[in-house]
Amino acid sequence: MRWTIPNILTIARVIAAPMIGLIYVLFDRPAADWIALALFIGASLTDFVDGYIARRFNQGSAFGKMLDPIADKAMVIITCAVVLGLFGLTVWIVLPLMIILLREVLVSGLREFLGEVKLDVTQLAKWKTTAQMVALSVLLGASALDAGGSDLAGMVMGGGLALLWLAAVLTAVTGWDYFAKALPVLTERDKG
Template structure:
């Protein structure tokens, strides 16, 4: 393997994928959410840099071309697994996540089956937008976890009447319950909208890859 900077960034992104899940094993929340969010955003940024640098410095390699989509898929799949595992299993979250996970597995299997002819399934601009929406949605959903747990820490020991009084403006909001609730609600909504858009783009690109592969799947007589 050629250890140039683009390839190193790709490998670091690949290693960051399981590290996102490990954060929740060794850190309590919301610190785990913070670490996972920062790690995921940093890895997502390198996704743009490694490709840009490889093209700009003419350092594109076969191993980098192979590892780059694997790192992207690993980041998305593991992050979604973590988010769903720590969520309330809302169908509004589970359904788009299922579409994304199914497509990634399906296309990976399709590429493996096609072997040398998999080069016909080139990454399209729409597929790149799909990845951008996926990573943005996941980052926003991790941010929701941060707001949610800071809010939970702030209301710990309060009864519902006190919480409602503070949120209604009847009591002074010393702990900032209002902005924490606002942040939690809006990152949750934005994250779901972005995830549904990502799921729609994921389904469209998955169908496009399948359509292009059909001629290579026909039985020979």
């Protein structure tokens, strides 16, 4: 592995992922909410920065290509668990989070099973990741506002839920797209 700026940022994102949950163990609310929100937003931004630097300055690496999607998934999965803890098991939270988590696990498994067969990341999949990160940021912000007693909490929560459902739809569509692209390979392997 080369110690490039993109790789360092990706490693930082992997480290930040569990910290988002640990913050709630280490600090009281609403401080924990604000710290987790700042950490999540900062780590989410590194996803765009590391990719830009890797492309712009030709610093892409096999390590980065392997770890970047893992870092994204760790961030999203752990933050989904935090959001469930903050808002409870309501259908408006559980259903979109189940769609997101199921797709992430299935596509990861599909990529592993396909091995050398490359499923390129589509532009829609990049928008999916952005939608997930924005939705989760808004929900963390709504939690922080609610814990602080702000009257804006309900309005921000409504926006966060709408964004979460949009992210879930994009997640389902991109998951279906990957499986449709992999189907010929899977069918061929069944014949062999």
